[in-house]
Amino acid sequence: MKNDRNKHSRVNMSIDKIAIEVQDISKIYRIGIKEKAHDNFANTVFDFIKSPLKNYRRYRSLYNFDDIKSVSGNNSDIIWALRNISFTVKQGEVIGIIGKNGAGKSTLLKVLSRITVPTSGYAKIYGRISSLLEVGTGFHPELTGRENVYLNGTVLGMRKKEIDLKFDEIVDFSGIEKFIDTPVKRYSSGMKVRLAFAVSAHLEPEILLIDEVLAVGDANFQKKCLNKMDDVGRQGRTVLFVSHNMTAITRLCKRAILLDDSTVVADGPASEVVTTYLKSDLGTTAIQEWPDFNKAPGNDSVRLRALRVLTKDGKHMETMDIREPVGIEIEYEVLKNGKIMLPCINFFNDEGIRIFGAVDLDIEWRGRTRIVGRYKSTAWVPGNFLSEGTVYVGVSMKTTAQNYWYFYIQEAVVFQVVDNMAGDSARGDYVGKLGGVVRPLLNWETEFYPA
Amino acid sequence: MIQAFTNLINNFKKSDHSGRQVTIIKPISGWQLIDFKELREYRDLFFFLVWRDIKILYAQTILGFSWAILKPLIQIIIFTIIFGKVAKVDTDGIPYFLYSAVAVIPWTYMSQAMSQSSQSLVKEAKMLGKVYFPRLIFPITPVLARLVDFGISILILLGVALYYRVLPTWNLLFLPIFLIMMIFIPAGVGMLLSALAIRFRDVRHAMQFLVRMLVYSAPIVYSATSIPDKYRFIYSLNPIVGVIEGFRACLLGTSIPWFFIWPGMVTSVVLLLGGAFYFKKMERIFVDVI
Numbered sequence: 001m002k003n004d005r006n007k008h009s010r011v012n013m014s015i016d017k018i019a020i021e022v023q024d025i026s027k028i029y030r031i032g033i034k035e036k037a038h039d040n041f042a043n044t045v046f047d048f049i050k051s052p053l054k055n056y057r058r059y060r061s062l063y064n065f066d067d068i069k070s071v072s073g074n075n076s077d078i079i080w081a082l083r084n085i086s087f088t089v090k091q092g093e094v095i096g097i098i099g100k101n102g103a104g105k106s107t108l109l110k111v112l113s114r115i116t117v118p119t120s121g122y123a124k125i126y127g128r129i130s131s132l133l134e135v136g137t138g139f140h141p142e143l144t145g146r147e148n149v150y151l152n153g154t155v156l157g158m159r160k161k162e163i164d165l166k167f168d169e170i171v172d173f174s175g176i177e178k179f180i181d182t183p184v185k186r187y188s189s190g191m192k193v194r195l196a197f198a199v200s201a202h203l204e205p206e207i208l209l210i211d212e213v214l215a216v217g218d219a220n221f222q223k224k225c226l227n228k229m230d231d232v233g234r235q236g237r238t239v240l241f242v243s244h245n246m247t248a249i250t251r252l253c254k255r256a257i258l259l260d261d262s263t264v265v266a267d268g269p270a271s272e273v274v275t276t277y278l279k280s281d282l283g284t285t286a287i288q289e290w291p292d293f294n295k296a297p298g299n300d301s302v303r304l305r306a307l308r309v310l311t312k313d314g315k316h317m318e319t320m321d322i323r324e325p326v327g328i329e330i331e332y333e334v335l336k337n338g339k340i341m342l343p344c345i346n347f348f349n350d351e352g353i354r355i356f357g358a359v360d361l362d363i364e365w366r367g368r369t370r371i372v373g374r375y376k377s378t379a380w381v382p383g384n385f386l387s388e389g390t391v392y393v394g395v396s397m398k399t400t401a402q403n404y405w406y407f408y409i410q411e412a413v414v415f416q417v418v419d420n421m422a423g424d425s426a427r428g429d430y431v432g433k434l435g436g437v438v439r440p441l442l443n444w445e446t447e448f449y450p451a
Numbered sequence: 452m453i454q455a456f457t458n459l460i461n462n463f464k465k466s467d468h469s470g471r472q473v474t475i476i477k478p479i480s481g482w483q484l485i486d487f488k489e490l491r492e493y494r495d496l497f498f499f500l501v502w503r504d505i506k507i508l509y510a511q512t513i514l515g516f517s518w519a520i521l522k523p524l525i526q527i528i529i530f531t532i533i534f535g536k537v538a539k540v541d542t543d544g545i546p547y548f549l550y551s552a553v554a555v556i557p558w559t560y561m562s563q564a565m566s567q568s569s570q571s572l573v574k575e576a577k578m579l580g581k582v583y584f585p586r587l588i589f590p591i592t593p594v595l596a597r598l599v600d601f602g603i604s605i606l607i608l609l610g611v612a613l614y615y616r617v618l619p620t621w622n623l624l625f626l627p628i629f630l631i632m633m634i635f636i637p638a639g640v641g642m643l644l645s646a647l648a649i650r651f652r653d654v655r656h657a658m659q660f661l662v663r664m665l666v667y668s669a670p671i672v673y674s675a676t677s678i679p680d681k682y683r684f685i686y687s688l689n690p691i692v693g694v695i696e697g698f699r700a701c702l703l704g705t706s707i708p709w710f711f712i713w714p715g716m717v718t719s720v721v722l723l724l725g726g727a728f729y730f731k732k733m734e735r736i737f738v739d740v741i
Contacts (some may be wrong), residue, residue: 025476029739059650059740110738114476114583117735122477129474134581140503142510151503154496155582 018126019207019238020089020112025121027082027107081107083262084121091127091206094239096249096270098277099259100285105242108259109133109209112240127206127238130157134211136196141185145176145195148184152199166202173224174198201228207238246274285414286318297407298332298397301339302370306331307395307412310378322388322419322426322439326381330395334370339399341370341406343377346394347386348411355386355437359398384426384441386417388434483731485587493584500588504596519600523559524607527552534672542674545703552611553702554671554695557633560601561691562662567593568641569658572649576741586734587727590641594634608702620704629697632719636690639722642730650733650740669695675711683710690715690722 047054082104089095097105110116112123113131138155139148149170153163163170171177174194176187184192210229229252232239243249249256249270256273258266266273286309290296296303310327311317320326330343347355360377393413397406419425426439490497509515527548534540535547542550571589572579579586611617648654666672669691678686686692693715700707 056651110580111476114474115580116738117479118476120478122475125474125476126472128472131582137578137581138500138503140507142507143503147503147506151499154493154499155578155584157584158495160495160498 017091018088019091019093020126020240021124022085022087022112023122023124025082025085025108025111025118025123026080027104027111027116028119029079029081080262082111082118085259085262085264086121087257087264087267089238089240091238092236093255094241094253096253096256096273097240097242097259098244098246098249098256098274103259104262105259106133106211109211109240109242113209125207128157129207129209130203130205131209132156132200132203132211133209135193135200139184139192139196142183144183145171145180145187149180149195149199152196153202156200156203157205158203162204170198170202173201173228197225201225205237207240208232209240211242212244246278250274286316288412293333297409299406301334301336302341302397302406303333303335304330304395304397304407304409305333305374307393307409309393309413309415317415319416319418320386322384322386322417323424324383326383326386326415326417327378328381328393328395328413329376329378331374331376332397333374334372337372338369340367342398342400344396344398345379346396347381348392348394349387349437350390350392353437355391385438387436387439388417388419391415391417479735481732482728483734485727485731486585490585490587493588496584497588497592500592501596504592505599508596508600516600516603519603520607522600523552523555523604526559527555527607530555530672540673541677543676543705546615549611549615549617549703550699551672552607553699554669556601556604556608557629557694557698558666558669558671558691559604560597561633561637561694562665563600564594564597564637565640565644566658566662567597568637569644569648569654571641572645572737573652573655576649580738580741586737587642587730590645590730591638594638594641597637598634612702617703622701622704622707625697625707626701628716629694629701632690632697632716633694635719635723636694639719639724639726642726643722646730646733646737649737665691668692670699671695675708684714687711687714688718690719693719 085104085108097108099105107116109131110133111118112125113129113133115131115133136148136152138151140151143151146167149167150160150163154160171180174191174197176191176195179187179191184195187195229239229241239252241249241253253270255268256266256270257264258273258277266276287306288308289306290304293303296305298304306329308316308329308331309318309320310329311320312325312327314327328345330345332343334341343360344357346357349355358379360379362377391414392411393415394408394410395412396408398404399406419427421427421431423429426441427434509518512518514521530551531548535542535551540547568590571593572586575589579589644654644658668689675686675692675696687710693712696708696711699705
């Protein structure tokens with residue numbers, strides 16, 4: 001109790017003190033490692049012989065950026081993971097960092113947690129910092145739970161003495177007292193995560209960087225974790241929190257920073273930034289477009305231009321009513337005449353289970369070679385078919401040959417199937433958990449024999 | 452050197468007026484010095500990582516730590532049969548078993564520590580990308596952890612010494628020098644090769660040959676006196692020669708052949724410093740090239 005009061009008085013004292021100052025940070029990666037395809041055997045052999053020298057140059061070039069500074073970079077094999085990022089965080093602030101995949105969120109956390117070094121710019125961090133980019137870093141299956149608590153704790157920057165003090169609390173939080181002296185390899189994956197999170201939750205740095213670690217464990221445990229996070233924020237600690245979970249962001253953070261294409265595009269009150277994000281094209285996971293032709297998936301025969309999720313009235317929506325049909329629209333550009341192309345889509349649920357796959361069988365183009373031009377193929381998944389939850393859609397362009405694709409994208413768009421519990425879906429009047437990969441509406445018949 | 456010094460100052464954690472710790476993150480280039488203060492802060496982690504390394508090596512084995520005795524013992528027996536009985540290598544009148552035992556034990560430590568240390572970064576690549584702590588801890592961990600096996604295998608020496616009735620002499624007082632050299636060698640090689648291995652995975656394949664070749668580069672199975680005088684200096688630049696000769700003289704009480712030892716002492720220090728500097732120079736790119 002006394003301890004708590006101290007923490008609160010620290011908050012009051014530290015108003016307006018800066019915790020993190022980020023000034024013009026940029027990070028460049030080189031993806032130079034490209035394999036060249038050979039068209040004949042002699043070339044392959046010749047290349048094989050001279051490959052050691054080539055490999056050496058190639059691997060060396062990965063961290064050598066001298067040429068960027070001189071040519072002021074239009075190099076094609078360079079990726080800006082972060083571009084001139086600047087912001088300041090006051091002590092005690094809880095900040096959410098949002099943005100779509102590849103926007104630079106994780107790289108930013110990696111730079112701030114000193115895992116990787118920025119290419120230019122600087123950051124100043126005032127106070128003891130810990131980062132949680134993964135749950136259970138350093139866990140070893142051969143060691144017991146107890147040993148792993150100590151190992152993981154010290155890996156995260158705790159001292160042995162601190163862990164000694166908190167050990168009972170950690171074990172209590174994890175709820176696996178009985179197995180604490182059993183090697184972790186005998187644990188179920190759930191138990192492992194609980195133990196690992198319990199350690200993380202008892203970190204007491206002044207600044208905490210967290211990357212999406214809440215996306216683990218069952219619903220009850222997640223709730224426990226969110227509450228713990230809330231406590232951490234209230235204790236006056238500074239937290240930087242990367243997540244895709246907008247509910248968690250608005251619940252836990254007062255301020256949010258939106259990253260897109262490696263730069264900061266919005267910075268302000270969490271609810272406003274989240275709304276901006278959801279309203280803009282950035283936020284919607286229901287549309288994926290490739291405006292830059294050269295970066296679009298495909299090759300010189302065909303390029304994918306867009307993939308969209310549609311409602312039956314042609315609107316692009318992220319949330320779909322379970323009773324309504326869902327359209328998947330593939331837009332692509334054929335660049336060469338005379339090829340047969342088979343657009344193909346795959347559906348996965350959030351457990352990674354493939355719900356089903358489908359190939360375009362439109363009569364008009366079936367078995368016919370394509371002519372140069374832009375195409376739009378739309379497939380309709382009937383209403384009352386998909387189960388509730390997140391659905392990931394992958395797209396590919398097959399040839400008639402078995403294992404050849406013009407392009408193949410595992411996860412291009414995502415949408416949510418929701419049941420508004422009106423009673424006319426497959427769940428009827430039942431409101432509990434129903435599960436399942438698909439949820440078709442069945443014909444039910446009841447025969448009644450009076451007693 | 453001046454640049455290294457400024458870098459050191461810049462990277463040093465400074466405290467601002469309120470006494471808060473300040474960490475500055477900025478691009479790093481050029482040579483770096485080792486931040487011993489930071490290493491000290493992470494000593495608990497160091498301890499647990501070393502301990503993990505010790506514990507998991509013999510996890511789920513029936514013989515457990517007996518392997519630390521069996522591995523060198525089997526090697527000694529093989530050498531005794533092949534080089535002592537069959538090839539009849541000259542050992543200046545010392546029984547071959549005793550002669551090779553005092554060499555094989557430090558060698559087993561050095562070879563194991565060296566190969567594990569040089570693979571340490573690649574093996575822990577996942578952890579490297581997820582959490583920060585001084586990277587130097589990775590290659591040094593196996594160097595320290597294998598000392599436990601070394602300590603256990605000393606039992607063989609005690610047994611052999613008892614059997615052959617070798618009595619300790621004043622020479623034993625010099626042993627710490629050779630123990631330090633024995634630790635410096637795998638530490639230096641490990642830092643150098645682990646930093647190289649993270650970029651070029653060739654190291655793993657080359658390491659197998661290296662270890663096998665190094666056995667014959669030092670007087671482990673044969674006597675150093677068989678090396679012609681004019682090559683002695685070049686031969687003893689190899690620090691392993693010094694360690695083996697030193698161990699032999701200290702434990703068996705023969706006169707210490709310093710001319711075989713001092714060149715290796717210099718190289719082992721150069722190796723350690725060179726390895727540490729190269730490691731620090733490459734440190735910043737490890738995560739980006741995994």
